[in-house]
Amino acid sequence: MMINILIGFGVALFGFVLQTSLGGINRKIIGRLQKRYGPKWYQEFLDIFKLLSKRAISHGWLFDFGVIMALGGIIATATFMPVTNSIVAFPNYDNFFIFVYLIAVGMLGMAMSASGSGNPYASIGVMRALTTMLAYEVPFMIVILTIIKLTGTSSITGIAEFQQLAGNNWFMIALPLGFIVSFMALMGMLGKKPFETYIAPAEIASGPMVEYGGKQLGMLFIMHEITVFIEVSLFVHLFLGGAENILIFLLKYAAVYTLVNLISNVYGRFKIDQVVKFFYKWPLLLAIVQAVIAVYLGWVI
Amino acid sequence: MASLELLLIFTLISGVIAYLVGKVHPKTGSILTIIVSGIVFASLAYFGLNEQLLTKVSYLPYISFIQTPLAIFFGVLVSFVFFMVSFFNPYFIDKYTYKAVYSLLYLLSLAGIIGIFFTDNFMTLFFFFELVVWSSLFLIPLGRDEEVSVWYFGFSVFGSFALLSAILLMQSVTGTFDITTGLQAVSGFNRLSVFILLLIAAFAKLGAFPLHYWLPKVLTDSPDPVTSIFSGGLEKLGAFIAVLGLVKLVPTGFFIDVMDMYLTHYILAILGSLTIIGGTVMAIRQDDAKKLLAYSSMSNGGYIIVALSLGSSAGISGGLYHIIAHAIASTAAFLAIGAVARQTNTTKMSELGGMLHKMPITYMVYLIAIISMAGIPPMGGFISKWLIFQGVINKGLILVAAATFFGSIGSFLYVFRPLAALFLGQELPQFKETIKEAPIVMLIPMVILSLLNIVTGVYPTNILAYINTLLVDLNIVQLDITRWTIVGTNGTLNPALIAVMFALGVFIAFIIFISLKKSRKVELMDTYTAANFIYTEELLHYSVDFYAPIERLYEPYIHFMKKFYQALANKVREVGALVKYYIFTSKPEVATFFIMLVIAILLWGDLV
Amino acid sequence: MRKLKLFLGPQHPGMHGNAAIHMYVEGDIIKKSYLLPGMLHRGFEKGMERHSFVNNISLIPRVCVVEPDINELAFAMAVEKLADLKVPERAEWIRMIIMELARISIHLMAYGGLGGPTGNYTLMYHAHADRNTILGFFERITGHRVYHQYIVPGGVRKDLPNDGIEADILDFLTDLENRYDEYRDLGIENPTLLARIKDTILLPEEVVWELGVTGIGMRSAVNKPYDIRKKMPYCKYDEVEFNVPVSNYSDARSRVDLKLKEVVQSIRIIRQCIDKMPEGKVRVPIAQGQSMRWTVPKGHVYSVVESSRGEFGYYMVSNGGTHPYRVGVRGASYPQGLLGIEKYMPGTRIDDAALWVDTMGVCSPEIDR
Amino acid sequence: MKSTKFSELTQEQIDRKWWEIGDFFRRNSLWMLMYCTGCCAIELPPAMTSAYDMERLGMGPMATPRQADVLLVTGYLSLKTLRRLIYTYEQMSEPKYIVGFGSCTINGGIYHDSHAVINQLDRYIPVDVYVAGCMPNTESVMNGFVDLMTLIKNKQANGWIKYKENNDWYKQNQKEALGEVKIKDEFHE
Amino acid sequence: MNSMNNVTTIKELVTKKITVLKEEVIDQYQVSFEVKKDDVHHLLSVLKQAGWRQLSYLSAVDWIEDNEFELVYIVFNWEKPVHIQIRCRIDRNAPTMDTILPIYPGAKYYEREAHEFFGIAFPGNDSHEKQLILENWDDIPPLRKDFDPKAYSDARFPKREYSNDHVEMNGQKESKQAKREERRTHILDLIKGGKK
Incomplete structure (x- = not known):
């Protein structure tokens, strides 16, 4: 058990390092897209450690407690994440619902701490984040329902292995509509444009982050990197057939994340009610159609 | 007190004593309610869980008891809620006009509850059902508004009549009032009728769509402890009847192969889904914290209906577990709001703010309660929601699943709102000086409930094991559990492991936090305002129309149910005005009495 | 009902320029708002009275930071009218080139600025890259990137450099024209941006007349070519x-659309200017060698030019001395910036507040002066 | 024998080592506060965007003072701005640096005789680097940032320490120019 | 010439209804009328009805030697593009002028600014006395001619002190400070009208 826990924290650390370096590389790629040179690839590390080295301010015990809870919750979630078929801390316990709901603890911690700062922009940002969550989660969960119903398991490695056993017939191909929906949902989850409403610097001055600086912000950055790791690798395992070894995982992970970034960078951001409208229009419909086709009619390519 | 009969008589008599004492000294009377409900809970829990309750009846006529796991399950749970809430009674008794009556009614309801759950006869059940309706009916107007009790009365009578018709129909077909044999014997089209009638009664009591209209009104306007009772306790009567109708009654109707369930059950699941969506959507737009939680109770009632109508072991055990988890969490949440209301005399979120700084323990209680209500690990709500999702996904119910997912995320939205608007944010000047933490006696139940929230989330297998014995009683396949894990149809859950990992994660985060440079403490008003100066806390507290953008999307569509019921009420009022002119006075209590008298006379023939 | 007070600026990423908008908000709808100007107040009108006509040349570009050339031209035209100076023809053409280049640059900046409130930063980077090229041309012509001090009473400071600048400008303009469609795709044809800017922040015709909005705001509403360049050339x-x-x-979209279309027209004008520009002198000397003691006859005049935001005017009074007696600046965004925000911003959503300021063209330095 | 290596270092020395490591990160990741106080802000977009791309140096704009490291005072400061600037500066988390742009921050520049513009910024808040010019070229702006990085490396960018140590002096100067720094009137309730 | 016609029509229109103290045609796009204080509102409403719907500018000039303020209203018509300056003199000691808000709602902030910078009161405009651009101002309104911003600035905002260096000119030392003083007095001369 001790070994498993250590592996779990190893995964969390690995996720942090991977996502932070990839984030830096992506900033460079985006820089090129915007006719710039771009920062160093390890810039994200510098930023985070810089923040940790600063002397921050605090608005009371809840302000700090929320941040600790946020980071703790996310680290705990990451420990359940499988990297490949064999590198998984708690085999059989990597239940899909754990990721959806345990991530929420971290989010709740952050939301609580942000609102606890007493800044209205933070509260508005939290409101928008929750509303966005309400928007993308329902279509996404319906697609997941389809997958779980098809595979008969909600274990992430189980689903990945199912795809590999089916001759690498990924759900990306088997459930094309569901894949499109989930990709949009992934963009919503990662808070990428056009669903970036809750950061929106020009409207609410970076939303929940408005009062953070120094170590709290640094910890939230770490939390954010790990969250992105969880969400993107969830996507890799669910739709891209998981990974037999770590190289394939890295490749798929980088591809998905870079694609999300490239797409998001030529878009502006929606208003918050447009996000809700957007997700409850076509993606929800597509997800239901996909579910009906796959579950009731059994038409899976 | 191992004998149910003695327990019942004891509760009734002490109710009268509490009334008499309360006439002299109201506070003592209310303290008596704590003691009595404590004794009732202790007896039921101790003897019930060891299956040592005595069901022999020697003093009361026409009444017989039976000891089933289902009865013990509900009895222990509801009496526990009564016990917890009774701690609040001494602090709120001063706010009522009829102080002594309150204690009497409180204990009468408790007695009724015991009767309902432990009887084996449908007529007795109906009698106690009416006892609870009456006593709770008079509890409501102790708060503010008499109109809501009329609404409650209307829906309750509707439910009661449905229940009565179901009973009489069943009796006419099978010739017995016995619950178990009666429900199994009824067949054919009558079975469907009984099913529908029972479910109407259950829906009316549970406040499920489309019979939900009274619930938010009652829960908002009744006194704070009564609200907790309703949400955690009395509403569960509906769940009990739903179990009778959905699980005990043999299902009937068209069987849908692809979903592996009966059409009737599927329709119920859809109605439950509508309840979930309606409750969620309405809860999001409330300004009153109590009303918000009231709609959340409605939404959770929908979960219970969905879960019970699934019929699979995961579904039913999830539903039963949800009854526990929701009872604990919502009682805790209501008590926390009640504690705030006692200090500030309001539950409007737009008038409050920053209570965290003066009431940290109440805040933690509320936080834990809402984590459970939102179904986030490591709290009890997660286990039940996980089980329900297992059931729903296994059956492949897409629309129902969409509704449950929506409700699950939506609950995150609405429970966060009181947290942000009421406890967090700027500390308003009018509360800076006067507000203190709630008294220790009020904190006791809240803390106990919070601990239970955590226990149900970390170590649920004990309770699930009990639910398994219950499932045996109901002829359903048991849930596969081990000491630490729950094995669902498509996955394994280890709640303790999640909790441990969460604790470790928080520990690591804490180590990171304290090893870094210490932060500088600043005032709450020293905050980013785009470099402008501001001195009024109120202007910096975001609490009005919290979810304005999403509210705007559905605002035009929400009033159709309200319009329907208002139109109905107007029609009834027109007829009623005619009757009232001759017979009744303006008091709803009197009207109730008359109607009950009529019902009693009608029933007399059937009873003998 | 309790309200929430939010602020847009001065220190806010959504606010370009140093001014504060105080907003009282219910839910997310602005119920009451006003601009708090004055953070860029330098006492310009007082300062100009304290400098001689020639000295003022270095002061005036700084009135409006983003678009300094209109100040220079308006000031020079006012002085020329008072002193009855005749500007050489080549200087007029060079002035037009400068003005239109400046117009392209500010429209590009505003168009890229649309990327700020809506979050499309790629658009912003691309637009600024092109603007930077124009600033490079300015540096080659005038020696300065931003504050050129190039258009002076009596002409322009010096002739265009003899290093093929005309060809370079034409090359750049052709390049810009080729990328015009790309710009539109990235910006106002982008579906996500369209969702933001279409049918929001309306400016009806009555409001235009009530406030006295000019420029693109007016032309987008009244459907008539109300442009100083056409009406009083x-x-x-x-x-x-x-x-x-x-x-x-x-709406916000049509105003941005007009900006892009004006860029095309400016390109057309510059081409014609370079084509038609005669050789010759570029400046009439004023009070040779004694420019500091140069006096201007008595009088009062109001000179206007068409800026990117509308009618930009200088009211100048001279009492016959070396210094102007009174200079008044009519900022083009004065009406919509102050009265517009107070009267017509309420009802907007906080999401759109920054867009409101952006697309209405509120420029705080010319309000404060 | 084993522990000598550590026992030689006092707590103070260890702190200083940590501080040096922190300085490495701080100078490579300067987040600036976008507060366009005056006209020099117009040369910031070129510095930030494609032509010069500040992000190469690890610099980037930030939304709020809490998150930022460098306060850019871009140009002249009217009294109204100075109040807000001081308020903003005090909200930033330490260590914090100030770069003053243009001649106006140095000696009032072209507005030295204006009734609304202060003349000398470092009487009110400490300035680490000045970038002279009216307006300074983009190259000199970039150069100013590189200078700031060098100063941080050499531990000379300690304006914020000065501000803490000589707080009374600064406060007095602020009071002389502004009256009360924070104002409360009908616009600021 | 078409645009010159505009000017003549305006002149006819105005002189028919109002007594004009002084009229001036600056060029084909601009006319100036000086009228009495009481006639301003009448003239403005006439012009507005005639199509001059846009108030371009409103401000004041301080003629301190005459002890008078001159208010300037500039209105504009896009169809007949002529700027019309309407000027009137008011007493400097107790300057008031009724607001033109009912005619031109856009004048609200111009009047507020004129009050702030000149001290002219505009009864009828509710907010004219609120501060707009200045904050905590404690001196006479700054755009009046008798206000010296330099003195104000010197008293409030200390200059940076440079070392009192010297320049070598033709072998003799000359103080920069003295030169600066000399230059300043020279400039002050120029402000007062200059050497003609």
Whole structure:
């Protein structure tokens, strides 16, 4: 058990390092897209450690407690994440619902701490984040329902292995509509444009982050990197057939994340009610159609 | 007190004593309610869980008891809620006009509850059902508004009549009032009728769509402890009847192969889904914290209906577990709001703010309660929601699943709102000086409930094991559990492991936090305002129309149910005005009495 | 009902320029708002009274930071009218080139600035890259990137450099024209941006007249070519061919659209200017060697030019001395910036507040002065 | 024998080592506060965007003072701005640096005789680097940032320490120019 | 010439209804009328009805030697593009002028600014006395001619002190400070009208 826990924290650390370096590389790629040179690839590390080295301010015990809870919750979630078929801390316990709901603890911690700062922009940002969550989660969960119903398991490695056993017939191909929906949902989850409403610097001055600086912000950055790791690798395992070894995982992970970034960078951001409208229009419909086709009619390519 | 009969008589008599004492000294009377409900809970829990309750009846006529796991399950749970809430009674008794009556009614309801759950006869059940309706009916107007009790009365009578018709129909077909044999014997089209009638009664009591209209009104306007009772306790009567109708009654109707369930059950699941969506959507737009939680109770009632109508072991055990988890969490949440209301005399979120700084323990209680209500690990709500999702996904119910997912995320939205608007944010000047933490006696139940929230989330297998014995009683396949894990149809859950990992994660985060440079403490008003100066806390507290953008999307569509019921009420009022002119006075209590008298006379023939 | 007070600026990423908008908000709808100007107040009008006519040349570009050349031209035209100076023809054409280059640059900046409130930063980077090229041309012509001090009473400071600048400018303009569609795709044709800017922040025709909004705001609402360059042509605008783009429905999108269309017209004008520009002197000398003691006859005059935001005017009074007696600046965004925000911003959502300021063209330095 | 290596270092020395490591990160990741106080802000977009791309140096704009490291005072400061600037500066988390742009921050520049513009910024808040010019070229702006990085490396960018140590002096100067720094009137309730 | 016609029509229109103290045609796009204080509102409403719907500018000039303020209203018509300056003199000691808000709602902030910078009161405009651009101002309104911003600035905002260096000119030392003083007095001369 001790070994498993250590592996779990190893995964969390690995996720942090991977996502932070990839984030830096992506900033460079985006820089090129915007006719710039771009920062160093390890810039994200510098930023985070810089923040940790600063002397921050605090608005009371809840302000700090929320941040600790946020980071703790996310680290705990990451420990359940499988990297490949064999590198998984708690085999059989990597239940899909754990990721959806345990991530929420971290989010709740952050939301609580942000609102606890007493800044209205933070509260508005939290409101928008929750509303966005309400928007993308329902279509996404319906697609997941389809997958779980098809595979008969909600274990992430189980689903990945199912795809590999089916001759690498990924759900990306088997459930094309569901894949499109989930990709949009992934963009919503990662808070990428056009669903970036809750950061929106020009409207609410970076939303929940408005009062953070120094170590709290640094910890939230770490939390954010790990969250992105969880969400993107969830996507890799669910739709891209998981990974037999770590190289394939890295490749798929980088591809998905870079694609999300490239797409998001030529878009502006929606208003918050447009996000809700957007997700409850076509993606929800597509997800239901996909579910009906796959579950009731059994038409899976 | 191992004998149910003695327990019942004891509760009734002490109710009268509490009334008499309360006439002299109201506070003592209310303290008596704590003691009595404590004794009732202790007896039921101790003897019930060891299956040592005595069901022999020697003093009361026409009444017989039976000891089933289902009865013990509900009895222990509801009496526990009564016990917890009774701690609040001494602090709120001063706010009522009829102080002594309150204690009497409180204990009468408790007695009724015991009767309902432990009887084996449908007529007795109906009698106690009416006892609870009456006593709770008079509890409501102790708060503010008499109109809501009329609404409650209307829906309750509707439910009661449905229940009565179901009973009489069943009796006419099978010739017995016995619950178990009666429900199994009824067949054919009558079975469907009984099913529908029972479910109407259950829906009316549970406040499920489309019979939900009274619930938010009652829960908002009744006194704070009564609200907790309703949400955690009395509403569960509906769940009990739903179990009778959905699980005990043999299902009937068209069987849908692809979903592996009966059409009737599927329709119920859809109605439950509508309840979930309606409750969620309405809860999001409330300004009153109590009303918000009231709609959340409605939404959770929908979960219970969905879960019970699934019929699979995961579904039913999830539903039963949800009854526990929701009872604990919502009682805790209501008590926390009640504690705030006692200090500030309001539950409007737009008038409050920053209570965290003066009431940290109440805040933690509320936080834990809402984590459970939102179904986030490591709290009890997660286990039940996980089980329900297992059931729903296994059956492949897409629309129902969409509704449950929506409700699950939506609950995150609405429970966060009181947290942000009421406890967090700027500390308003009018509360800076006067507000203190709630008294220790009020904190006791809240803390106990919070601990239970955590226990149900970390170590649920004990309770699930009990639910398994219950499932045996109901002829359903048991849930596969081990000491630490729950094995669902498509996955394994280890709640303790999640909790441990969460604790470790928080520990690591804490180590990171304290090893870094210490932060500088600043005032709450020293905050980013785009470099402008501001001195009024109120202007910096975001609490009005919290979810304005999403509210705007559905605002035009929400009033159709309200319009329907208002139109109905107007029609009834027109007829009623005619009757009232001759017979009744303006008091709803009197009207109730008359109607009950009529019902009693009608029933007399059937009873003998 | 309790309200929430939110602020847009001065220190806010959504606010360009140093001014604060105080907003009282219910839910997310602004119920009451006003601009708190004055953070860029330098006492310009007082300062100009304290400098001689020639000294003022270095002061005036700084009135409006983003678009300094209109100040120079308006000031120079006012002085020329008072002193009855005749500007050499080549200087007029050079002035037009400068003005139109400046117009392209500010429109590009505003168009890229649309990327700020809506979050499309790629658009912003691309637009600024092109603006930077124009600033490079300015540096080659005038020696300064931003504050050129190039258009002086009596002409322009010096002739265009003899290093093929005209060809370079033409090359750049062709390049810009080729990328025009790309710009539109990235910006106002982008579906996500369209969702933000279409049918929001309306400016009906009555409001235009009530406030006195000019420029693109007016033209987008009244559907008539109300442009100073057409109506009362200065420089040689009556000798070049160009259209004034108009529309009859003024939402955020149509205003931005007009900006892009004006860029095309400006490109047209510059081409004609370079084509038609004669050789010759570029400046009439004023009070040779004694420019510090140069006096201007008594009088009062109001000179206007068409800026990117509308009618930009200088009211100048001279009492016959070396210093202007009184200089008043009519900022083009004065009406919509102050009264517009107070009266017509309420009802907007907080999401759109920054867009409101952006697309209405509120420029705080010319309000404060 | 084993522990000598550590026992030689006092707590103070260890702190200083940590501080040096922190300085490495701080100078490579300067987040600036976008507060366009005056006209020099117009040369910031070129510095930030494609032509010069500040992000190469690890610099980037930030939304709020809490998150930022460098306060850019871009140009002249009217009294109204100075109040807000001081308020903003005090909200930033330490260590914090100030770069003053243009001649106006140095000696009032072209507005030295204006009734609304202060003349000398470092009487009110400490300035680490000045970038002279009216307006300074983009190259000199970039150069100013590189200078700031060098100063941080050499531990000379300690304006914020000065501000803490000589707080009374600064406060007095602020009071002389502004009256009360924080104002409360009908616009600021 | 078409645009010159505009000017003549305006002149006819105005002189028919109002007694004009002084009229001036600056060029084909601009006319100036000086009228009495009481006639301003009448003239403005006439012009507005005639199509001059846009108030371009409103401000004041301080003629301190005459002890008078001159208010300037500039209105504009896009169809007949002529700027019309309407000027009137008011007493400097107790300057008031009724607001033109009912005619031109856009004048609200111009009047507020004129009050702030000149001290002219505009009864009828509710907010004219609120501060707009200045904050905590404690001196006479700054755009009046008798206000010296330099003195104000010197008293409030200390200059940076440079070392009192010297320049070598033709072998003799000359103080920069003295030169600066000399230059300043020279400039002050120029402000007062200059050497003609």
